[in-house]
Amino acid sequence: MTLALETTDLAVQLRLADNWFTVCDLSTLVPGRGVAALLPDGRQVAVFRDRADRLYAVDNRDPFTGAAVLSRGLTGSHEGRPFVASPLLKQRFDLAGGQCLDDEAVRVTTYEVRAAPPSLD
DSSP: OOOOOOTTTTTEEEETTTTEEEEEGGGGGOTEEEEEOTTTTOOOEEEEEEETOOOOEESSSOOOOOOOOOSSSSEEEEEEEEEEETTTOOOETTTTTTTBOOOOBOOOOBEEEEEEOOOOO
């Protein structure tokens, strides 16, 4: 028997090298809030869902302090660019490209992210 997937039965996945890695269920992402996830190599990623249902993923480490806190930052937009502001020193990072909006010499890693049906392994 084949079951139809509901739109809420989707997994958030990140592209790591040539594979997709499942981070969480889409339903766990509250628009405007972030979650932290642990990658297989020990790094942390901050995953966000905006109010238009777009997904973003960036390194969770704040490059100014070294603390893994970006998933706890406030989200917003500046000149049409979605950003997360670090909860510590308030620097803003473009969620699409990783560029720091307050210091052009600094950026965070971004990840390709998608919502897809969970794999049936």
